[in-house]
Amino acid sequence: MRRLFLRDLALAFRAGGGGLTGLLFFLAVVAIVPFGIGPDLKLLARIGPSILWIGALLAALLGLDRLFQAEREDGTLDLLLMQETPLVLIVLVKCLAHWAASGLTLALSVPFLGLLLNLDAPAIGATMLTLACGTPALTLIGAGAAAVTVALPRGGLLVSVLVLPLAIPVLIFGVSATQGALEAPASFLPPFLILLALNLLFAVLGPLAAAAALRSLED
Amino acid sequence: MPLCLSIEGLAARRGDAPIFRDLSFRVAGAEVLVVTGANGSGKSTLLRIVAGLLRPEAGRVRITGLDEAGDAQADDPQRRREACHYLGHRNGLKAELTVLDNLAFWRALASVESRKAGLPVEAALDAVGLAALAHLPAGVLSAGQSRRAALARLLVAHRPVWLLDEPTAALDAASDAMVAALILAHVRAGGLAVAATHQPLDLPGALRLAMPARPDLLDETQEGAPDDGFWLDARHGTGGAGDRPRRDAR
Numbered sequence: 001m002r003r004l005f006l007r008d009l010a011l012a013f014r015a016g017g018g019g020l021t022g023l024l025f026f027l028a029v030v031a032i033v034p035f036g037i038g039p040d041l042k043l044l045a046r047i048g049p050s051i052l053w054i055g056a057l058l059a060a061l062l063g064l065d066r067l068f069q070a071e072r073e074d075g076t077l078d079l080l081l082m083q084e085t086p087l088v089l090i091v092l093v094k095c096l097a098h099w100a101a102s103g104l105t106l107a108l109s110v111p112f113l114g115l116l117l118n119l120d121a122p123a124i125g126a127t128m129l130t131l132a133c134g135t136p137a138l139t140l141i142g143a144g145a146a147a148v149t150v151a152l153p154r155g156g157l158l159v160s161v162l163v164l165p166l167a168i169p170v171l172i173f174g175v176s177a178t179q180g181a182l183e184a185p186a187s188f189l190p191p192f193l194i195l196l197a198l199n200l201l202f203a204v205l206g207p208l209a210a211a212a213a214l215r216s217l218e219d
Numbered sequence: 220m221p222l223c224l225s226i227e228g229l230a231a232r233r234g235d236a237p238i239f240r241d242l243s244f245r246v247a248g249a250e251v252l253v254v255t256g257a258n259g260s261g262k263s264t265l266l267r268i269v270a271g272l273l274r275p276e277a278g279r280v281r282i283t284g285l286d287e288a289g290d291a292q293a294d295d296p297q298r299r300r301e302a303c304h305y306l307g308h309r310n311g312l313k314a315e316l317t318v319l320d321n322l323a324f325w326r327a328l329a330s331v332e333s334r335k336a337g338l339p340v341e342a343a344l345d346a347v348g349l350a351a352l353a354h355l356p357a358g359v360l361s362a363g364q365s366r367r368a369a370l371a372r373l374l375v376a377h378r379p380v381w382l383l384d385e386p387t388a389a390l391d392a393a394s395d396a397m398v399a400a401l402i403l404a405h406v407r408a409g410g411l412a413v414a415a416t417h418q419p420l421d422l423p424g425a426l427r428l429a430m431p432a433r434p435d436l437l438d439e440t441q442e443g444a445p446d447d448g449f450w451l452d453a454r455h456g457t458g459g460a461g462d463r464p465r466r467d468a469r
Contacts, residue, residue, distance in 0.1 A: 003323075003324055003327035003328065004324070004328060007313075007316070007320070007324050010315075010316070011313060011315055011316070014315040073309075074309055074310070074311060074312060074313065074314070075307050075308070075309025075310055075311040076311045076313070078270075078272055078305060078307055078309075078311070079305070079311045079325070079372075081272060081300065082270065082271070082272070082300040082301065082303065082305060083300075083301075083328055083329075084301050084329070084330040084333075085328065
């Protein structure tokens with residue numbers, strides 16, 4: 001299992017992998033926002049965490065369609081389906097590797113990108129924390145959608161459409177936890193705990209749904 | 220109880236078109252079955268059904284005699300998936316990783332018992348003549364070399380049943396002989412192999428099964444009991460309707 005994790009992580013950062021593509025997309029989204037909003041530093045600092053969250057959400061969706069499609073194209077998926085290891089566990093490990101290559105790198109890039117949005121240190125810290133804790137849920141939701149669309153030649157957009165409705169609670173509680181950490185009247189802990197609960201929920205539902213979809217794949 | 224793959228009254232269809240139906244045969248351990256037939260006659264479909272990757276439309280596939288635990292779950296597709304090595308059209312190699320890493324991954328993912336009974340990665344690469352290329356990315360291999368690397372995957376973890384779909388595709392004559400030797404070695408060790416191929420593989424004593432052509436199947440209106448259908452029994456060598464399976468002369 002550790003081997004599968006390391007392999008997927010290595011593949012994500014090799015040529016054609018999704019790891020750096022997502023990061024570049026995140027950078028592009030965040031970098032153009034100040035140009036669109038205008039030079040109002042206060043406004044930027046206020047909406048900065050939300051912009052980072054929206055950018056990260058979209059960037060995390062970017063590589064999701066390749067999660068199983070790449071495996072299917074070279075025949076690896078057939079072999080993964082025939083392992084003694086339960087398929088649910090294989091899917092979960094693949095999700096973890098995908099998250100480490102996408103969500104985690106996105107969260108780690110926040111200190112740099114936060115500067116573009118005039119965020120101060122507490123805001124950067126809070127956004128990093130909530131992104132690191134919220135993006136696993138995005139990957140886990142995406143695994144189900146990626147498995148459903150694995151046989152479609154251009155499934156990427158469909159994955160996004162399938163994931164977005166389920167990802168909205170993650171976005172809501174991620175942003176409200178970030179704001180709760182920064183602004184006095186709002187509270188941090190309740191939305192943050194719900195965010196963690198969403199992770200746990202989708203850690204069960206996502207791999208189960210993905211494994212069921214992959215099993216029913218007949219081509 | 221010895222290893223045995225038995226298929227009874229198997230039927231498959233793709234979309235609305237039936238591919239084959241009422242297919243029955245039995246292959247025991249230490250035997251090779253070579254499946255031949257025209258394009259589209261269902262060779263690959265048959266192998267994927269046996270591998271547990273496709274659901275048959277009707278009929279049953281059983282692999283019995285896998286272990287001492289008995290054959291209560293002989294029908295379970297998951298059990299078949301774990302007992303079979305499947306070599307499909309696609310090689311299952313990651314182009315970005317080295318040949319060595321590719322094989323080491325499959326070895327690491329296999330269960331402890333199958334790993335113990337399999338060969339170390341270097342030995343497996345040696346057996347398919349790729350030892351010198353072990354540290355190249357799989358993406359730079361030629362078609363034939365990739366095929367050999369995919370064959371090496373069957374050696375790094377032992378599974379009793381080999382399902383080979385065109386194992387010699389893109390291989391040269393020397394490699395053909397190597398594949399035949401690998402299959403024979405597997406079978407002599409008590410394993411079972413089913414190979415779908417157009418190439419005349421040099422497999423002494425192999426059982427032959429010719430898939431019926433589809434038009435015949437469509438004309439046929441009478442449903443027969445499994446035993447009246449397309450039947451091949453490894454031990455008795457009895458043939459049924461359609462192309463008669465025969466033992467190799469050699």
